[in-house]
Amino acid sequence: MPNDFEKQVKQKMEELTFVPQEPVWTNIEKQIRQKKKRRSAILWLPVMLVLIGSGILLHSRYSMTNHLEKRADIRVTHNQNHEPSRQNESYTETNQNSTVNHSNESEKSSGKKNDNPSKINSEAGRTDKTAAETGSLTTVDRQAKGQKHINIHKQSLNGTANHVALTKKSETINLASIENPPSNIQSRASERHRSSTKLFPSSQSTEKQFSAVQIGNEPLMQNFQGLNSTFLGREIIRTDIAGNTVAAIIKDPLASKGINRKWRKGITVSTGISSMNNGLAITRRAMDFNYIAGPNSSGNTPGSFIAPSNIKNGLSFAVGFALKKQLGKRSFFSTGLQYNYYSTKITVGSNIRRDTLLSSNRAVRDFYLNSAYVTNNVAYVTSTSEYINKYHFVSLPAIIDFQVFRKIPLDLYAGLSYQRLVATNALQYDYAKSIYYKDNTVLNKNQFFSELGINYSFLKNHSLIVGPQFQYSFTSLDGNSNHHLGAVSFKASYLF
């Protein structure tokens, strides 16, 4: 309970009031509007990004060269005792500019073993057969100390060269930075090789054809596998040796983030139930007029007719070829080509083969009676049968998947598919004549479906993907009655 002094203070303070200056409100209003705009932009941002980004990303990724692997060939000079002339040659080339640490410089002439197998000298200037077999190679001019430039150029073996400068920063790369070389390398190197690392200045190497000389009689490729090293801060994930050239595969920073930019191919199947809806309503559209034919035996007085059959759900399935690509860490794009089958069931009466003029003045050669008709106020029921309306589509889906949880392979996906009606046996209903007939010309063959669903991935590399799917056509199947196809199915895909 506040005492007297505090009470007095509180009362006095409650009496006090000030009037803030007008700019205070102006600033408040301004900030509110700015922050609300930012918030609403943030809310819409993901939606816009998904729609726009998927299109742009697809285009840019597809047209971009795949730089997943960058081979860095570390050119080395080779000292071999049995090739003294070449040895001298190579030193002449490189000595001027290379100042890399040569721990066994003195050992070259004396023929001593090199204890550090990671420092290798190899001769430049001769194309090795092995090199020719390895395909295109990228040469990296490793920078000697004091040099300021690194060029990485990719050279295909047909002689064309693409020069790509990765960095111009000063950086020294030394094979000595390779950590923990396997002991077998050490022993082999010590037995067979002179080791001293030479770096070629960029100006020299860009002019030269790539070449390599085999060290000894055995390629070192397998020896260098598993080495842990870095190049320009990127992990070398694999090294290949073509003769004397160590080609290092540098990990793509995107790949190191777990993003696989390759398209995955696969097959997809789905099976489920399809239905015909009137717009978004699930029930059939109410008839504008719905009363039974009058006493005329034909039952075809103007404005009188019998309601058509209820449209029941039928089987749907799809099978096709799927393509999937990772867009981001947890987002994917899927497309493909599929065959989609939808069906609905109606009850029809007898099939009559007779030339008949429809109410649209179109002639048909055969038709189905309605399951019931009335004449002379008497209702007749014909022999009825179930008729399956079958719709065959070829579809092209475009779907964005999003992995909801980081560690659980559960995706939500949404997208559109363009579906082209290629064949159907669906019956149309002539309300005036109360008969069913076939007329595909009234059907809208180009359909756009929304595709929504969730899926769960199994197996290694998330190869098997299963889950429910919901499809709904935005476009009416026939212009006359506003029928929309929809389907609920279970979908399974297998990606290779």
Added chain:
Amino acid sequence: MDYYGLVKDCLKGKPAAQRELYEHFAGTMLTVCYRYTKSMTDAEDVLQEAFVKVFLNLHQYQSKGELGAWIRRIMVTTAINYLKRNERYQTDLLFPDDHLHVVSNDHHPEVRMGARELADLIRQLPPGYQTIFNLHAVEGFSHVEIGKILGIKESTSRSQYARARNLLITWIEQKNNDVKKNVYAK
């Protein structure tokens, strides 16, 4: 006044409703800000910042308590955060854990001065004392709550408050006796 409709209109983003809400509470809330800061400019800065928070978070006001109390709470926390990040106040906001000079809270002098004069007197306290005095004596927070708000011990809050109170009473009595004093203000 029925604030329910006003809040609804503010949530719809109606500028007139927002202006009305602001004008209704601005005067009182500026006083709150004034008591925590050392200048009217700082007080208006705090008021501006706090009202932006009020409007952006109005959807969180669930009509369970007084709207004025809800806004006032935002003012107080905004003021304290302002003091913490403002260089001018930082060194003075230290709350040393000294327990010397146990001060009696039994003395209750008569406060004869006007509200503005008393507010100016409170603002002359060192910012650390000023904050704790405002929180306890004016806002009514307990020392436990003050400890949580400021990140200090309850005992520190008690001792700091006692010092502030003692100092203020001294000044009030001096004022009452028309004794001039040194002003601590920036």
